[in-house]
Amino acid sequence: xxxxxESPITDSEGVEFLQWCLPRLHLRxxxxxxxxxxxxxxxxxxxxxxxxxxxxxxxxxLEDHPVEWAMLDRLCWINISRFYRDQGVFxxxxxxxxxQLAQQIVARREREISCWSAGCxxxxxxxxxxxxxxxxxxxxxxxxxxxxxxxxxxxxxxxxAERGCYRASSVKDLPTEWRAEAFxxxxxxxxxxxxxxxxxxxxxxxxxERAPEGPFQLVLCRNLVFTxxxxxxxxxxxxxxxDGLTPGGVLIIGNLESLPDGPWxxxxxxxxxxxxxxxxxxxCE
Ligand SMILES: C[S@@+](CC[C@H](N)C(=O)[O-])C[C@H]1O[C@@H](n2cnc3c(N)ncnc32)[C@H](O)[C@@H]1O
Numbered sequence: 705x706x707x708x709x710e711s712p713i714t715d716s717e718g719v720e721f722l723q724w725c726l727p728r729l730h731l732r733x734x735x736x737x738x739x740x741x742x743x744x745x746x747x748x749x750x751x752x753x754x755x756x757x758x759x760x761x762x763x764x765x766l767e768d769h770p771v772e773w774a775m776l777d778r779l780c781w782i783n784i785s786r787f788y789r790d791q792g793v794f795x796x797x798x799x800x801x802x803x804q805l806a807q808q809i810v811a812r813r814e815r816e817i818s819c820w821s822a823g824c825x826x827x828x829x830x831x832x833x834x835x836x837x838x839x840x841x842x843x844x845x846x847x848x849x850x851x852x853x854x855x856x857x858x859x860x861x862x863x864x865a866e867r868g869c870y871r872a873s874s875v876k877d878l879p880t881e882w883r884a885e886a887f888x889x890x891x892x893x894x895x896x897x898x899x900x901x902x903x904x905x906x907x908x909x910x911x912x913e914r915a916p917e918g919p920f921q922l923v924l925c926r927n928l929v930f931t932x933x934x935x936x937x938x939x940x941x942x943x944x945x946x947d948g949l950t951p952g953g954v955l956i957i958g959n960l961e962s963l964p965d966g967p968w969x970x971x972x973x974x975x976x977x978x979x980x981x982x983x984x985x986x987x988c989e
Pocket of ligand 1: 781782783784785786789822823824826829855856857858861909910911912925926927928
C-alpha cells in the first residue's frame with residue numbers, strides 16, 4: 705500500500721523503518737502503530753528536503769549523519785489533543801479529585817493549588833483544567849487560586865497554546881455553557897478570555913531532561929510518556945514526575961496507559977484506572 709499521493713513510502717517500508725529507528729530513540733513501536741501515517745507524512749517531507757529517494761537511503765543518511773537523529777526525534781512528536789479529551793477523567797477531577805485536594809490545601813492554610821500539564825500540546829488540557837476550576841469550583845474555595853505550568857517540547861505547539869485560539873472542532877466536547885462562558889469568537893476561531901489564560905504559564909521543555917519548578921499537587925501526563933516512550937525512558941521520566949508531586953499529590957496518566965513496574969511511592973486513587981496518589985506526609989508525634 706502507498707501512503708497518500710505525495711508519499712513514496714509504503715506501509716511495509718514505513719513499519720520496518722519505524723521498528724528499526726524507534727528503539728534507538730527510546731521510543732516504542734506499540735505507541736506509534738495507530739499514528740504511524742502521521743509520521744510517514746513528515747518523513748516523506750524530510751526525504752524530499754534532503755533529496756533522498758527512499759527510507760532505506762534515509763537510514764544510510766542517519767548512519768552517516770548522527771545529528772539527523774534529533775530531526776527524526778522531532779518527526780515523532782505526535783501532537784493530537786482537544787478540549788475535555790476523555791471526559792470521564794475531567795468529571796472525576798471536577799467532582800472528586802480537585803475538591804479533595806482543595807480541601808486539604810485549605811486545611812493546611814495554604815492558598816495555591818499547583819498543577820503541571822506535561823506534554824500539553826496546544827494547551828487544550830491545561831485550559832480545560834482552568835475552565836473546570838473557574839466555572840465549577842472557584843466559588844467553593846474562594847481563598848485558593850489555581851496555578852498551572854504547562855510544558856511541551858514543541859515550540860510551535862507552545863506558541864499555539866499561548867495564542868489560545870481554536871477551531872470549533874477542538875472545543876466541541878466541552879459542555880455548551882462552559883464554551884459560551886470561556887471563549888469569545890474572533891473571525892472563525894474561539895479564543896479564550898483572559899481570566900482563563902491568567903492561571904497558566906506555558907514553557908518549552910523536554911520532559912526527558914527536566915521538569916518545571918514544583919512541587920505540584922496535581923500532575924497530568926497523558927498520552928505521551930506511557931504511550932510513546934520505551935520502558936527505560938518511562939521509568940526515568942516517572943521518577944521525575946513523582947519527585948515533582950507534593951505528599952498526597954495526584955498523578956493522572958492517559959486512559960489507555962499503564963505504569964511500568966516498580967516502587968514509585970504512588971498508589972491507585974481508586975479502582976478507576978490512570979489516577980495515582982503519592983503517600984501523604986506522616987506526622988511525627
Ligand atoms: C499526544 S500529545 C498529548 C497532549 C495532551 N497531554 C493530551 O492528552 O491531550 C503529546 C505531546 O507531547 C509532546 N512531546 C513529545 N515528546 C516530548 C518530550 N520529550 N517532552 C515534552 N513534550 C513532548 C508532543 O509535542 C505533543 O504535543
